[in-house]
Amino acid sequence: MQTPAAARAIGFGPFRVDPRTRELRKGGSRIRVPEQSVRILLSLLDRAGDVVTRDELAAMLWPSDTLVDIEHGLNSAVRRLRDALADSAERPLYIETVPRVGYRFVGTVAVPQALPDLTAVEDDDAEPRLTTGTQAESTVARVMSSAPQRRWLVATAMVLLATMVTIAAWRGKRTEGAAATARPLPVPLTFEGGLQTDPNVSPDGQWIAYASNSGGNFDIWIRRLSGGDPVQVTQDAASDSQPDWSPDGSRLVFRSERAGGGVFVVPATGGASRRISPRGFRPRWSPDGRHVVFAEHVLTGLNLNLQVIAADGGAPRHWPGRSLGAFGWQPRSSSVLMFASLFGPFEPTLESWTVGAASTTRWVVADKVVGAFRAERLVVVAGEELIPSSDLSSLYFIGASRGTRALWRIDIDATARRVVSGPHRLTTLPEANNANLSPDGRRVVFDGSARNAQILSYALSNEKLASDPVPLTSDVVHAEMPTLSRDGRAFAFVLTRPGSPDRSELVGRWPGESRDRTIRVINEPGEVLALPRWNSNGTKLVYGFVSNATEPSAQQQLRIFEASTGEDTPLTSAHAVVTMEFPSGWTPDGRHILVASSMYAVGKSAIALLPIDAAPAAEHSRRPITSAADASLSAAVMSPDARWVAFRVRDFEGQAAPRIAIVSARGGDRAAWTFVTGGIEPADKPCWSDDGATLYFTSGGSGAMNVWGVRFDAVRGVPVGEPFKVTAFDGPGTHILSDIRVMELGAGGGRLMFPVVRPKGGLWMLELGAH
Known part of the structure; x- marks a missing residue:
């Protein structure tokens, strides 16, 4: 019997799966996915539009005498398949769950350009091409003359003909018993x-x-x-x-x-x-x-x-x-x-x-x-x-x-x-x-x-990147806000999984742990995790938490996670969100948290220190470092010798772009600031090198966003020489995550890390019709 599993690579959306090699590809790039997940995908494609029961899938994957938790194994295989396809159980594009029964493939299946012989061997690396006119017509004729005919294949060939001849809208087609898609497909x-x-x-x-x-x-x-x-x-x-x-x-x-x-x-x-x-x-x-x-x-x-x-x-x-x-x-x-x-x-x-x-x-x-x-x-x-x-x-x-x-x-x-x-x-x-x-x-x-951000880590030598990047997260998920302890042994980030938009996870790895662990999970739409920060030796992690973010009753709080015990306790009391308050760093001795907020100085934006021994209401024992009425201050980080604080300044008037400034850790007003960057190119995310001799930051005004550095005289508290470029990202290809709100630099243990986006894919067209 001729089935999709016996045919050449099967296409749907931006994906193609080869039944013989069981390889899943997107835009020519192979996606790593377990073999069991690919076998499930092929079974669903083979009966596109029909329900494939869980019992049928289990019998295909595991012999009856296999000692395995079949329910857990099947759930895990389907979940990994959805992750690979960036699909959602709640709003499926491809894999629809039929509760307590099984699964159904609901996408539109495409076929390659030529199908002269459905059993012929073709080049594995060939990409599907558009066919027009008589080419498409002869393709349809050959498909319909093959026996026995597959409903999904005939329907798809007809869609191919209509698409390539008239450039009309693709509309999802299911077999009888399945509802037709109301929305045109690109x-x-x-x-x-x-x-x-x-x-x-x-x-x-x-x-x-x-x-x-x-x-x-x-x-x-x-x-x-x-x-x-x-x-x-x-x-x-x-x-x-x-x-x-x-x-x-x-x-x-x-x-x-x-x-x-x-x-x-x-x-x-x-x-x-x-x-x-x-x-x-x-x-x-x-x-x-x-x-x-x-x-x-x-x-x-x-x-x-x-x-x-x-x-x-x-x-x-x-x-x-x-x-x-x-x-x-x-x-x-x-x-x-x-x-x-x-x-x-x-x-x-x-x-x-x-x-x-x-x-x-x-x-x-x-x-x-x-x-x-x-x-x-x-x-x-x-x-x-x-x-x-x-x-x-x-x-x-x-x-x-x-x-x-x-x-x-x-x-x-x-x-x-x-x-x-x-x-x-x-x-x-x-x-x-x-x-x-x-x-x-x-x-x-x-x-x-697809534009998932992946966190990459680079070794540093003489202030420059000295190695090829080491990926710390998968490109199948979206990772942002990385933080690295000063000794380079503890790492954390915020993770979002495709198909689970209301769920974010604070994930970390610290001394004594051999793998990443989930520190906190957010499942509610109104909850927000922000800006995790490890202390110098990776024993404590501070982060911001907001509840009911979209409501007038929104509240915020700073919390501290203790790595040795797993305890998660408040640093500040929960209070109304008048202005956002997020942590930006630790003092080198681990006794204070640097925060930036206009809560700490009337009519001004301020940078302050919160003592951790004043928890759970540390905001009442704050010590201001600097403030300004005519600018917004944020992203404060203290130098390793505890003498200087670098921070971001966005002036309300006069300067169009944010700048990086430095002030003594003992405090001082605006007159005591030393600016590291000018006001033309937007600069953000200051980050000290291990020895404090270099201050790294991001900038992207005149070109693609890149990491820059400037040498620093720790005795006089002034930059030495002109800023220099550390990375060389250029154009729409591989680039640093451009969402400056969640793009963070992490430095420690002689390494520098940040989230990078590596988009791959092509162009699509959607027929709008009447609205």
């Missing part, structure tokens, strides 16, 4: 290895421009939406990305790291590139082609500092006030739109700014829309494009909700400047990034690459 547009990202549809709707490293380096490419070979537009040793077509389709504006970085323009068919700004990310043409809007950086959690310049260059005009969301031009106007919602209140705000005006206009958001954002816990991803429909009846954006990034839509009344309905989720893939709308409003293209 179609893959690219199948190359590496990463294709930043898609942008041409004004005539015929072409797509995008960034790809298929040639080894990130360059700008164009290709027809209907298929065909891609055409390379730029060829430079530095990374080029984020293209946008001019309104007449003759040029592309893009971000490049060449010549120090900036915004460039190039003819759409290729040729000489010209820089129009030495700074800028996510550039977008105005509707009349006369201006370009861009962000100074795209670091999540920081003001984007939007600017508008003439298309030929010149002095920029700045968005008045703070810009923290997705942005784009309003059709047929000289106004820029900004849509945002922040973690915590999840309250959406929409503003418009007519270029050159002194202020922005705030739109009204209907109460039901605000309620829906809060119910979905939806955050508009800052720095992404805000995409208006041509008639300005809807806005499309990338939003993060419950651990996934998806394409969403809100509906607006532009005349009344009002958001009237939404949000409506449009994609169901685990990830959606960098979306763009076709001119006719019928199709959205986006990058579907």
Whole structure:
């Protein structure tokens, strides 16, 4: 009998599984998953749309005389399969649980380009390609003439024909007895290895421009939406990305790291590139082609500092006030739109700014829309494009909700400047990034690459990275906020598993333990874990905890975990969240915690010390170190000799980007600060080397975010020489996690570690239809 297990590699979503080698791949990269999990996947694919019972799966995996806990073993194998697919039991994309019965595959199964002989041996490394016209028709004929026919295979071949000939929407198809999917499914547009990202549809709707490293380096490419070979537009040793077509389709504006970085323009068919700004990310043409809007950086959690310049260059005009969301031009106007919602209140705000005006206009958001954002816990991803429909009846954006990034839509009344309905989720893939709308409003293209952060550790020598990275976490899960004890023996981080968005785990490893252990689990949507910090010898861990984060009754507390006993006790009393209070470090003797909050000085932001022997109400025994009324202070860390404190300063006026400053540990006002960095490039996350002779920090204003260092004179308390680059990340490929709120540096034992994202995947297209 011919089954999927006997055929060539089977595709679904961005995944392909080879029944012969039992290898699961995504975007050409192999995903490590236990063999039992792959066998379960193949059984479900073999009967796609039908229920496969737990008894059937158990009988397939374990002979009747096997001594094994079958219930636990089956649950574990399915869980590992879901982790590998970034799937969720609560909102399944592929593996649906039928309670007390078994499982059903609910995704859409794809087939490779050619199926001349379903039993023929094919190249294992070949990727599926699009077929068109008679090729697709002959494929369908051959499939339907094979016997016995599989319902899933016939249905899939028909979908393939419809997709490749008409570029119509894929819709999930189940066999009889299973309900049809109501939401259109996206179609893959690219199948190359590496990463294709930043898609942008041409004004005539015929072409797509995008960034790809298929040639080894990130360059700008164009290709027809209907298929065909891609055409390379730029060829430079530095990374080029984020293209946008001019309104007449003759040029592309893009971000490049060449010549120090900036915004460039190039003819759409290729040729000489010209820089129009030495700074800028996510550039977008105005509707009349006369201006370009861009962000100074795209670091999540920081003001984007939007600017508008003439298309030929010149002095920029700045968005008045703070810009923290997705942005784009309003059709047929000289106004820029900004849509945002922040973690915590999840309250959406929409503003418009007519270029050159002194202020922005705030739109009204209907109460039901605000309620829906809060119910979905939806955050508009800052720095992404805000995409208006041509008639300005809807806005499309990338939003993060419950651990996934998806394409969403809100509906607006532009005349009344009002958001009237939404949000409506449009994609169901685990990830959606960098979306763009076709001119006719019928199709959205986006990058579907997974973007889990993985913590990497590097050995240090003479202040530089001296080794290849050692991964400390898996890339199947998302890891952030790493911390390392000064002796390098204790390590901790916050973990989120795909498919479990309301669950986060504080995980650690410390002396005497041979493996990672879960310190605390958060299962409630309103609970937040933040900024774990080991003391110098890895015996105690302090962290912040917030309950009811989305409610007026929200409370916060600092807690200390004792590694030797496993006890978790309060350092401070639980108190209302007037302003956030999180730990940022320990004193070298382990007797005090450094904290930053405006709770500790009336009308000011302050850095203070909390004595741990004053627990469980240490806030009442605080000792201020420094404060400011005109700036926000955070991320304070004490030097190993306990003489100096480095911290982050974000001025409310005058300086656009946060800076790193140093003050004596004995205390002092602003006049006593020494600034390590300037105010043009955003700098954050100060971190001392083991000997205190180097201060590391992150910066990413003029290019991709990287780790930097500056030498430090511990006697005089001043930096020595200019800051130097420690890492060399460049462009949209492998990069440091750009969410500055949860991106942390850890240093100790001669090592430096931080979370890194290594996206791989291609471009997708979604037919919107009528809404």
